[in-house]
Amino acid sequence: MRSGEVATHAGVNLQTLRYYERRGLVEDPPRSASGYRSYPAETVDIVRFVKRAQGLGFTLDAVAELLHLASGGPEGCDAALTLAQTRKTELDRRIDDLTRMRDSLAELVATCDRPRTDRQCPLLQSLHIDRDESR
Structure with missing residues (x-):
């Protein structure tokens, strides 16, 4: 071909x-x-x-390893399982982070219609808290 x-x-x-x-x-x-x-x-x-x-x-590095494992014997399945479990854990962590970010932004958006003095900005508040804690 x-x-x-x-x-x-x-x-x-x-x-x-x-x-x-x-x-x-x-x-x-x-x-x-x-x-x-x-x-x-x-x-x-x-x-x-x-x-x-x-x-x-x-x-692509992990894909290269998976391709190598695909051409191997039974130990390839165990190694592939380990790679998949690691990737799933990483994705779960990212999903949790993204969910927290989405919830914070949703709360921020919900307060935008209020008068300025009544607004709470959880995103900005959390950024200030993180900045203060890093000192």
Whole structure:
């Protein structure tokens, strides 16, 4: 398969495919006599694997490790599980942080219609508290 075919079948653009090659996620393909890259058909599956893993929030470094584990034996499953649990913990932490931020902003928005003297700005108050605590 040529580069454009791989990119089309995998649902990425050509620059993405080239970037994955540079990162070592996709092996450099052999070239035909005329100089065109000639990818094996499984390259499409690899690129799709990378995109699905990225969609779950894995970094490209973690994706590289997952690709390595996917080609291994039963210990690969345990290592992949550890990576997934770590990623889930990170996402849970981010979700908690984002929920707190959203709630603070919702409270701020709810007070914006009040007269200035009656407003409470939890966001600004929390920023002042954090600044005072850092001294």
